[in-house]
Amino acid sequence: MSEEGGQTEKPVPFKELDKRLKRGYLSLVIFLAVLSTALIVKPPIPIQAILVSLALVIMVIGNAKIQDLLAGVILHPIMAMIAGFLAAGAMDLAGGFDALLHGLNLLAGVKIGGFVVLGYIGVAIILTNIPTIMPMPCGRILAVALLPGVVKYGNAMIDVVKAGEGMWIGSVPPEVILPALMGAFIVNAAASCGPSPLGGVGGIGEGNLGVKIGSSGLAQQAGIMAATGLTAIIITFIVSATFA
Amino acid sequence: MDLDPSMILLIFMLGIGVISGIFMSISLGRKVTDKGGILGGLLVAFLMWVLTGGFSY
Numbered sequence: 442m443s444e445e446g447g448q449t450e451k452p453v454p455f456k457e458l459d460k461r462l463k464r465g466y467l468s469l470v471i472f473l474a475v476l477s478t479a480l481i482v483k484p485p486i487p488i489q490a491i492l493v494s495l496a497l498v499i500m501v502i503g504n505a506k507i508q509d510l511l512a513g514v515i516l517h518p519i520m521a522m523i524a525g526f527l528a529a530g531a532m533d534l535a536g537g538f539d540a541l542l543h544g545l546n547l548l549a550g551v552k553i554g555g556f557v558v559l560g561y562i563g564v565a566i567i568l569t570n571i572p573t574i575m576p577m578p579c580g581r582i583l584a585v586a587l588l589p590g591v592v593k594y595g596n597a598m599i600d601v602v603k604a605g606e607g608m609w610i611g612s613v614p615p616e617v618i619l620p621a622l623m624g625a626f627i628v629n630a631a632a633s634c635g636p637s638p639l640g641g642v643g644g645i646g647e648g649n650l651g652v653k654i655g656s657s658g659l660a661q662q663a664g665i666m667a668a669t670g671l672t673a674i675i676i677t678f679i680v681s682a683t684f685a
Numbered sequence: 686m687d688l689d690p691s692m693i694l695l696i697f698m699l700g701i702g703v704i705s706g707i708f709m710s711i712s713l714g715r716k717v718t719d720k721g722g723i724l725g726g727l728l729v730a731f732l733m734w735v736l737t738g739g740f741s742y
Binding site: 557558559560561562563564565566567569570573574575576598602613615617618621622625636638655658659660662663666667669670671673674676677 | 694697698701702704705706707708709710711712713714715719720721722724725726728729730732733734736737738739
């Protein structure tokens with residue numbers, strides 16, 4: 442519908458629509474009907490399976506080939522999260538997270554001249570800051586790919602503390618470790634697309650301002666690093682208060 | 686003494702790294718002076734500076 446000279450053009454009647462638009466209507470109606478039905482009926486199958494089936498049906502209706510589908514895919518950061526989940530699932534199957542935990546434990550125990558260099562705390566700081574050390578265009582990529590590793594490391598730290606190792610000063614309950622670590626990691630990962638030199642929310646802002654891409658990256662990283670520590674300490678205070 | 690902008694940024698980031706490391710140490714139940722926390726913060730800040738083009742800033 443368009444307006445020219447104050448007069449509104451009448452929409453073409455449905456019967457006179459071309460085939461492409463008719464197919465479009467049909468696929469739209471099926472799409473909305475299936476999703477509405479899924480919301481009401483709540484079928485015992487995952488929504489992903491329904492969406493994939495729906496995509497196949499719409500492909501048949503639209504007489505589309507797989508190349509057309511790939512060309513029409515809407516690139517959205519959420520897809521990066523899906524890619525991250527796939528990577529995490531593959532890593533889990535391949536034993537990647539056990540290897541990560543093993544490597545982190547080794548790193549925590551590195552000694553130079555009889556002194557532990559990083560210890561569990563130093564390694565925890567590196568682990569929580571990995572998303573911003575390697576900023577991806579979407580924070581979800583590393584967030585979901587590393588989250589199981591962070592949970593495992595947090596639990597390993599709790600075990601170490603409960604076993605009486607390390608310099609535990611007893612100011613907070615050991616159970617605080619996991620939420621503090623997770624919260625810090627999530628804040629770090631969520632903000633990490635800002636300083637990404639590969640393009641991300643920060644890159645979009647810089648592009649709109651007309652400044653060099655990545656020019657604010659280091660400043661953003663400094664802010665995220667500070668916020669990561671701050672988040673951990675706030676979560677510790679809150680969770681400790683609930684334990685008291 | 687003249688410092689180029691990349692060096693100023695590095696020093697700034699190392700400072701923030703130490704503060705963040707101390708916060709993390711406290712939040713995980715260690716002392717403020719835990720050297721693992723301070724070293725971890727310094728290492729993280731240095732890695733960020735290197736990997737995000739600190740040398741060519």
